[in-house]
Amino acid sequence: MAEDVFGDLDRGRRAARARVLESGATTAARSGEQRLASRAFVGLEVLQHLGPWVLTAPPAPVERASVTVPISPTGRFVDTVTYEDAADPTRRSWLPRYRLRTTSDDHYEIGHELVDGVWLVRLGFETYPAEEVAAEAATASVLPHQLTMVVTSGSSVVRTYPVGGLETDERGWTLTLRLTLEERDALLRAFTSDDERASVEVRREVTVAAPVVPAPRADDGPMVGPFLPGNREVSVLLPVIDPHVLLGPIFVPIEHVEPPVDPVEPEPEPDPLVRGPLVDTVVPQVELLRFASPLADVQMMRLQASPELMAVQPRTRVRDVGRLHGRRRDRAFDPFGEQVDVVVATPFPSVPPPPPQLFATTTTTLAHPVPLRFDVATHPYLFPSGRAAEAAAEYRLVTLPWAGDGPGGRQHVYCQDLARPDLFLYLPDVFLLGTLAQPPHGPELVFSVGRDEADPTRSIAVMSAHAVPQTSLARLADAREQLAAHVPIRSGVRERPHLEPMLVAAHGHLQLPGGTEVDDDDLDLVNGWWIAESFDYDALQEAYAVLSTTDAASALLRGHVSVQADDQQVSIPLEVRLDRPATPALTWTTARGGPGTVTVALRNVGPDPVVVPSASGWLSRGEEAVRATVDDPGWPVTLAPGGGLDLVLRADDPPGAGPDDPTATPALDLTATRVVVTPESAVERTLDRRVARLPRGVRVMTVLDTLTHRDLTAVALEFEDAEPVTIDATHLSVDVLVPVPLVDLLLRRSAGTYRFRQTLFPRQGDPVSDETWRSTDRGLLAVPLS
CATH class of the missing domain: 2.60.40 (Immunoglobulin-like)
Known part of the structure; x- marks a missing residue:
């Protein structure tokens, strides 16, 4: 998926949690301040409660004058663009990349030495710009960022090597690893293997701002056509539109008009069609100003009451001028009581000035790998013996039950690192929906609608869900007690077991509505990953039927994540459920x-x-x-x-x-913890709010005998937020599209309710109109209604 601001906000938040999962040192690149971190272990020793940092909303967008960080003019947070200074756009900065530097004799700057029983492996790095910004980088400054480096390797299970320091020097940076002998040998073996994929992941955390994209027009919504006969193509009525505005007259501005020239006549009888104050208002404007003055109804009423205009004698005749698109005003809309053919010239629609450009500030982390792949023959100086270390077993699997799963429950796998036997890697219990960091802290699940690019006549639903791992602290506490027996005694001391999440290749499988099954291989078992899949829009009803329940009886929106841990296949449940979030709010x-x-x-x-x-x-x-x-x-x-x-x-x-x-x-x-889910809240929390109602076809009809028996000439129906219809002797049946609540359709409560008012026109007497709205979900509406 394309990267966006919201994705960056989420990744920045979860990166904070991920830092305790990895060994590393973070350094403030802005000031060169060094902050060393000893190896951190995940488990009870570092897992904390949900502090405010998890549930803190991002800062509100502000104008440029209030921005205090560099700005990305393109809105992209990458290292292939330059960033502007908030106060001076001509001052630019660039985000550097990092690579291994070489010595004077053309050797990579990688060395190792034994100090107090610990192997120190040092790697030297230098900065360089991306090719896209190389020319500008010569005169631009370096974008302030915080630097973290993580060294990993592993063909199946990923090993993370402990970092002892990250220091600046005159040529760049020096990364120091603190390794045991077994870890050093494992790293040297990884240097010579393509399968091990040894690398340094360079992470650069930046705080920058980007222009906020204006909200789309309310009437610029998607076109969908589900639940209609023949899947008819209709426009969506959006909840923020006031339909009464759309029903008003469309004014055509007059660009040029020639006033009429009347011959002088000796006091003719006034034409009754032009008698009254309305002519006193409009005609003097045409005569005196020589063009049709832009007047609205309210303006005319104000002018009509002014003493200056009341003193002007009315013209004797009004002629048609220009192409005015005029018509006789209905009596109900004639505030002056005159049935006169008069055109009101109106100005062009007023366009409000554009709002000031706002900027949103966010913190995001950009990462790029530096491969550590070296041939022994080409780089013998990297290997103490001039050759790679002998291959050896690297991990041992330990399988333990947990009483919390009940009798016959799952067997949980823990991977013991033989290079560091007190370290055990664990897998999550389950993958569930994440929780939004910003209020109202709902589920990280959104359903939106659109058209299938391959078949534009097909309506589809798109599901975006964030799958996040969940692990019980009680299980980890119980496992640590049992794993203590598997840690060997060294120098008379048995180290305490330490637990870290396992980084390993994984494969995900998920059952979608409509019988669709999807598979995904790009999974992050530590921070989670986003699922973006589409299916037939009609199947969205099936999805909400499952989301509104509180049990796991249906296989829909459920699946599993398969992990190959050493020589054992492990399956972890994957569930898209609203009642069971990975992180409760x-x-x-x-x-x-x-x-x-x-x-x-x-x-x-x-x-x-x-x-x-x-x-x-x-x-x-x-x-x-x-x-x-x-x-x-x-x-x-x-x-x-x-x-x-x-x-x-x-x-x-x-x-x-x-x-x-x-x-x-x-x-x-x-x-x-479980969330209490209602069908209405399920739709409200997860449905794209641009579409709150969908059009539904309704047939309004009667028979001639009914009109004759009721002594009616016509029946008019005024629908809420839809065009009115009239039934009479020449139009006994009319089809109309009315907006109905989408929640009714998705939750299968009805075909969709709508509201209307009826007006009866008898042959004699005044029309009789409903005072209040009627409500029904009928697809066939027989009128007149009693």
């Missing part, structure tokens, strides 16, 4: 309670109620985590939108990271 604050307790105040910041059936808790300090008992508030607990719940955590082993320790951080496992 919950945030919390903590407070120290009484002796030995910590109080966690949960709050539902989402748009729908959530049910919390239970919660597991821990108190952690650094890499140490202690189980905590969560006081029972009366499970399950339902939190309305904006509602809160106070949970009290009591550490089971206070001598560790006890609740009285001010550095102890609480953690909760809330993976059992």
Whole structure:
């Protein structure tokens, strides 16, 4: 999919979470400030609660004068364009790329040495511009960015090598890896193998602004035609359009007019057709100003009441002038009480001035790989013995059950890194829908409509969903206790097991509505990935029928992710469900309670109620985590939108990271949380809001005997937001398109309700009109109605 601002906002948010999943050091390139990071491990030791950084809305767009960061004039966040200074557009900056630098003897600057039992592998890097901006880079400055480098390799399971530092020098940057002997040998073996795909992923985090694209016109919507006989092609009525405006007259401006020349006559009798104040208003303007003055009805009424115009004698005759497209005004619209053929000249439609250009600021991360593939014969200086290390087993699979899955549950796979036997890689429990970072924090799922490019007569629905991994903290805590027995004792010490997510090639399969099945190989098992697929629009009803339920009985919108972990095939469920998000829209604050307790105040910041059936808790300090008992508030607990719940955590082993320790951080496992989904909320949260109603065909008819029996000359129906129709002796049947709520069609509640008012025209007497709207979902409307 094409990259856009919203995708960049999401990737920037999730990159913050991903940083704890990788070993690395981040350096502020703007100031050269170095910030070293020891190897971080994912598990209870670093997993935190949903802090405000997860649920923080992006800053609102502002005008250019308020922008404080460089601007991308093209709206693209890439390293192939230059960026403007917000205050001075002539000042440009460019985002550099990085590559391995060479020494004076044409060797790559890669070295390694043993220091205090740790192998330090150093790689030198230099910057260079992309070819598209090479000419401008000579005079432009470097765009401020934060730099992170991650070294990986692996033919199946990806190994991430621990980074010890990232330092600046006179020629660029030096990346230092801190490796064990086994890790160093694994890296050197990866240097010589195409299958290992060893590389340095250079990540550059930038904060930039881009012009905000103006919202599309409300009447510039998609054309769809589902649920109509023959799939008729009709325009969509959009919810933001006021249809009464469209029913008004269309004024044609007069570009040139020649006023009539009347001969002088001795006081003829006034023509009754031009008697009255309306002529006193319009004709003097034509006579005195020599052109048809632009006047609106309100302006005419004001002029008609002015003493100056009242003193002007009326002209005796009004002639047709120019091509005025005039017609006799209906009595109901004649405020002056005169049935006069008069044309009102109107100006061109006033166009409001364009709003000021706004700019949105976002933080995004751009990455590019630097391959680490070297032949031993060409680069022997990289290998201590002049040859690659012998191949050896790199991983060992450990399979463990988890009591939380119940009897006969899944066996979870953990991959032990033999180069570092205290490190275990794990896979998620399931892939679910993500949650929007900005309010109202709904699901990251959107259905939109359009036309099939291959067959323009076919209406399609396009689904965009963000699949995000979910892993139970309780499972990881239980696994760490069991995995401790698999860590060898070295120098009389058994290291604690550390858990990190597994980076491995994966294949996804998903069942879509209408019997469509899709497969995807470009999956990110750590941060998730976007699913963008299309299917027949008629099948959208089937999709919402599944999304509105709270069980997993249907296979629709469900699938699996297949992972090849070493020699074992692992299948992970993939579910597109509104009631079970990967990350509930919950945030919390903590407070120290009484002796030995910590109080966690949960709050539902989402748009729908959530049910919390239970919660597991821990108190952690650094890499140490202690189980905590969560006081029972009366499970399950339902939190309305904006509602809160106070949970009290009591550490089971206070001598560790006890609740009285001010550095102890609480953690909760809330993976059992469910969202209360209603059919209406399912549509409201996920349907492209540009289309709220669809047109539906309705036939209005009567028979001549009915009109005669009721002594009627005609029956008129005024439809809400649609053209009125008239039934009389010459038109006994009329077809009309009326807008109906799309939610009715999608949820199969009816064929679509619409509203109308009836007016009866008797042969004698005044018309009789409905005072209130009638409502029905009938496709055949027989009139007159009683």
